[in-house]
Amino acid sequence: MTPGIDLQGTFVRALTDLGLPAGAAKTVWIPLPMVLMLIVATVSIFICVWLERKISAAAQQRIGPEYVGPLGALQAVADGVKLIFKADITPAKADPWLFIIGPAIVVIPVFLSFLIVPFGQNLVITDLGIGIFLWIALSSITPIGLLMAGYSSNNKYSLLGGLRAAAQSISYEIPLALAVLAVVMMSNGLSTIDIVNQQSQYGILGWNIWRQPVGFVIFWISALAECERLPFDLPEAEEELVAGYQTEYTGMKFGLFYVGSYVNLMLSALIVSVLYLGGWSFPVPVESITALLGISETAPVVQIVAASLGIVMTMLKAYLLVFLTILLRWTVPRVRIDQLLDLGWKFLLPIALVNLLVTAGLKLTLPGFFGG
C-alpha cells in the first residue's frame, strides 16, 4: 500500500523551505482542508437538491426546474436567497433561546462529521483513531436539536414532530452502531482510513459489501431513518403533522433544517461508501494497473491521477447512493410510526445482533477473509 499523495507534507515542507518555523507552517495548513471541506459540503447541498428535483421529476415524467441556471441547477441557490430575505419570525410564546439554538444544533454536528470523511490515503482533515465512532457520537446530537426545536416552538405539531424525530433517531442509532461495529471488528480499527485500506486490496472483490451484505442493508435502512428521508420522514409527515418540528420556523432558520438534512444525506452516502463500498478505491486496484503499465507508483503523475481518481470514486459512489435514496423516495410509501418502531426494534436490532455474532464467529474461523 503506497501512502499516495501527501498534500500536507508537501505544503509544510514548502513553507519551511521559505523560512517559516514548522509549527507556523502547520498552522497555515490547518484551515485549508477545513474550508475546502466546508465548501464541498455546501456545494453538495445544491447538487443534492438539484438531483432530488430532477430525478423526482423524471420519475414522475415531468421536467423539473428548467429556467434558473443551466438545466435549473441554480434553483436551490434561488430558493436559499429567497429564504434569507424572508421575515424571521419567532412565535410570541416560543422559548427564544431554544428556538434559535435548535437549528444550529441540528446543523453543526453534521458539518463537523466531515472531519473524518476520507477522499484518499492522506486526503482527510484528520485521521482520528476513533474515526467512525466520532460520526456515531455526533449524529446522536442531532435529535437533541430537533427536540429543542419541537419543544420550544410552543406548537403541538412541532412537539409531536420533535418527539418522533428523537424516538426515531434513538431507535435507529442502535442497529446503525451495531452494523458499524461488525465492520470495525473486521478492519481492527475505528479509523476510516484503516477501514478503507482493509477493503481496497483486491479491488471490487474486497469491498465490505460482499462480506457484510446484511450489515450493508441494515446500515442503509438505518441511515435513511437517521436522515429522515422517505419512507422514514415521519417527523415531518405533512399529512399528519403539518411540517413537524419545522412548522413554526421561517426564513433561514427553516432553511437550516434543509441544509442539515441534505448535508446529512450526503454524509451518510459518503459513510456508506467508505464503510461498505471501498471508499476511494477503484474497482481494480491502482497498484495492479501501474504494475501492468510498468510505471512506478510513486511517480508524481501517477500520484496525482490516483488521488483525483480516489476523489472521483468516493463522490461517484456517494452520489449513486443519493440517487438510490431519491428513487426509493418515489417507490416506497411512508411507514406508520408504530411500523417504524417495529422495524427498528423488532427487525433491524435482532438482525444486526445476529450479524455481529456471525461476523465475530467468521472472524475466528476464517481470519483470512474477515480480517483476523
Added chain:
Amino acid sequence: MLNFLKQVGDYAKETAQAAKFIGQGLSVTFDHMKRRPVTVQYPYEKVIPSERYRGRIHFEFDKCIACEVCVRVCPINLPVVDWEFNRETKKKTLNHYSIDFGVCIFCGNCVEYCPTNCLSMTEEYELASYDRHNLNYDNVALGRLPYKVTEDPMVAPMREFAYLPKGAMDPHDLPKGTQRAGRLPKDILAEIEAEEAKKTPANAAAEEKSSS
C-alpha cells in the same frame, strides 16, 4: 422447537418477499425515468381544447328572445335575464343578460336547451381574476370571442392525446400536417353524403327541381 423454527422460516420468507416487492417497485420507478415527460409547459405551451370543450359560455344578444329556458334548466337558476314586455310589438325586449362564472359549473344545460341557439360553449378556460365579482359576465363580456390558442404567437399549441397521429405519444416536435388516427368527422360526413346522393339520384334531382 419445530414451531419456533417454522416461525423463523416464515418471518424470513416474509422479509424476502418484502425485499422482492420493494425491488419490483424500484424497477418500476426506474423504468419511468426513461420515459419522456408528459407535461405541458403551460404559459409557453397550451393544449388545444377539444371540439366539445365546455369552456366559458358565449352569448349572442340579438338572438335571445328572453324565454328564460336557460334559467329553468340551470341547476341553480344562474343566468340573470332582465327583460321588459313591449306592448306595441307584443314581444319581450331584452335589456341585460349575465352569468356569474364564479358559480357556474359549466354543465352546458343552458346551451343545450336554448331554443334560438344564442348560447354556446367556447374553448376559453383562463378566467382567473383578482376579484370574484369580475367573474360575473354581462352580455357584453359574454359576447366576446376567446383568443384561439393556435393563433397566439406567444404559445406553442399542443394537441391532446386523442388527437395525435397513430403511435405518437408526445405532442412535441410532431411533423407538420400529421393527422390524428382514424378518419376525420368531416370526411365521414362527406362520404355519407356522396353515398346518399348516389343511392337516390332521381329523388335528389326531383327535390332540386321542386325547390327551384
